[in-house]
Amino acid sequence: MKLEDIARQAGVSRSTVSRVINGERYVSDLTRQKVMRVIEAEQFTPNPAARALVTQRTSVIGVVIPHPLQDVFSADDPHYFSTIIQGISDKTQQRDYATLLWLGNSNEEATRFYRRVLQYRMMDGLVIIASVDGEEMLVENLLASHIPFVMLGRPLRTPEAINYVSIDNVSAAQQAVQHLFSQGKTRIATITGDIENADAQDRLQGYRQAHQLLGIPLDETLIVKGRFNRAWGYRSMKQLLKQGVDAVFAANDSIAVGALRAIQEAGLRIPEDIAVVGFDDLPLAATTTPALTTVRQPIYAKAARATELLLDLLEGRAQSPAQILLPTQLVIRHSCGIGTGALQ
Amino acid sequence: MKLEDIARQAGVSRSTVSRVINGERYVSDLTRQKVMRVIEAEQFTPNPAARALVTQRTSVIGVVIPHPLQDVFSADDPHYFSTIIQGISDKTQQRDYATLLWLGNSNEEATRFYRRVLQYRMMDGLVIIASVDGEEMLVENLLASHIPFVMLGRPLRTPEAINYVSIDNVSAAQQAVQHLFSQGKTRIATITGDIENADAQDRLQGYRQAHQLLGIPLDETLIVKGRFNRAWGYRSMKQLLKQGVDAVFAANDSIAVGALRAIQEAGLRIPEDIAVVGFDDLPLAATTTPALTTVRQPIYAKAARATELLLDLLEGRAQSPAQILLPTQLVIRHSCGIGTGALQ
DNA sequence: TTGAAAGCGCTAACAT
């Protein structure tokens, strides 16, 4: 079933059918109805390949997650990536696009993977998930080839030239540390995420800024460069226990959970002896003992907004470059030094 | 850059370039090399839309997950779906296909969602993830339209006519129950998953069969129809506690974790008072207290195998209908009545 | 072994 068949049945020309399908003006109500009736009767949908060939548009966007979902980076919380994927998918479907998924895999070299993505031209644009490293090559090629793309998370290089959606990690981290200080904590340590990652860097910077603002001397030995997972949180906390600290700002909830465990194993009380604040507000944060005080970031909204921006860019409804920061919220539970349990 | 440009530069015709790209015979080594050189110099890749238009093949497969990833069905273990998505993605990339993702979303009616998927014709075939319900309409339409597809999980209707990859849920469940019996347990209850789901049904059947085989009378009040999540596990276990049971076979690990909690809150010991066996062997199964005895199923392999089957079908290297069952393994930890902790 | 030419199903410029 093709355009021509519909045209014949409706007694009009191909172009008229095309016009009806694309909702163009200059079609009389009568013929429009005639054509619509046939289209519906036949359940006709135009061939996307033919359409793409002539319009040079596919109504498909690509999503690139440079690392395997089961990677150390995300092993503890598939929740984070699931939510992102869902956010993107919902928005693309809502706007009548389709989603092509490019997941990094451990068998393939990164360069080959990126080339595969770049060479596949059946996408109007891309959403790139900022990861622990390595996506710069992809980003540079994308910039050079003028393929529209939006990053989820601040890019490491030339952020001012790149479309991205993120959160204000610096202020959020700063606020978390200030909160710990307000609870009477003064030797506040931090365990960072993978330091090649922009989020990790910015949260560390927020930690530093908070010290400056509060006038607390910054002890560099209280900064442990870790990775965004539970095992590193546990290990890094063990190290910090030797230094004597009364609070820890963990760069994400997985790290925080690892830290909680190390503290408890050492026989110390949370938050009395050591207070802990995490980042993300994953579902697990509400169920730890004690429940985790953490910075809530709108993961789903971030993904949806990034997708929206990309589609707006594609449709000429937004200007490039655009940078969007979404708000975060400090969720105070039991791990930070306050006795109450204001859960939400 | 198109075929014609390459042809001109190489001093041959379009058809010859096409032949080289598609690795056809009857191209002299000399011209093949000449052409290859130009292709590589220009980093040329043929336009997929043009190709799809003429060949009627896209080298794209679709993946349909009928429910949102954050749905109750999977809320507790994004791990399950992440692993599936990764398994599919890895295999498609390895075989030089691309992956189009269709995630159900809560804003859209199921019928509309399926129509969207069915009408989008730029896919050679589909992998459908069996879910709690509702995908029958999709399956029927797919069968009628002769679009090749493979289900992940046994389909509810006409399984003999459908390509699918699953595990032998019946035997696996049976084995789990037999193991509980071998530990001296006789009032063995079960908490099922969403009963519209084939896995849930089959695991329940295995539970029944085990009783028959072992000659234990089956007490229907020990069967609680639940859902595949922690909250239902908790709730269902509370109910079972009133009936007096000494073991529970949970239809998945999330349910088992909920059950563990209910048992512990009641002040009972695991496994001495009540033994628990789960299903899936999610990462969390190894970290519960006590560690969970569970049926390990090869989630990643299932997804990869389903994808492989689909691609083989598409390339005429497999015959439809094909049904594949992958093996499972009972992983004995501490929750089932045995004192040892053979972790793997 | 290579080239010429038709055509996949659609859109868009141009006529009318």
Place this chain on the structure above:
DNA sequence: ATGTTAGCGCTTTCAA
């Protein structure tokens, strides 16, 4: 307001 026509970039006969 509608139809005619020329491609979009490729594959695939068919002829040479």
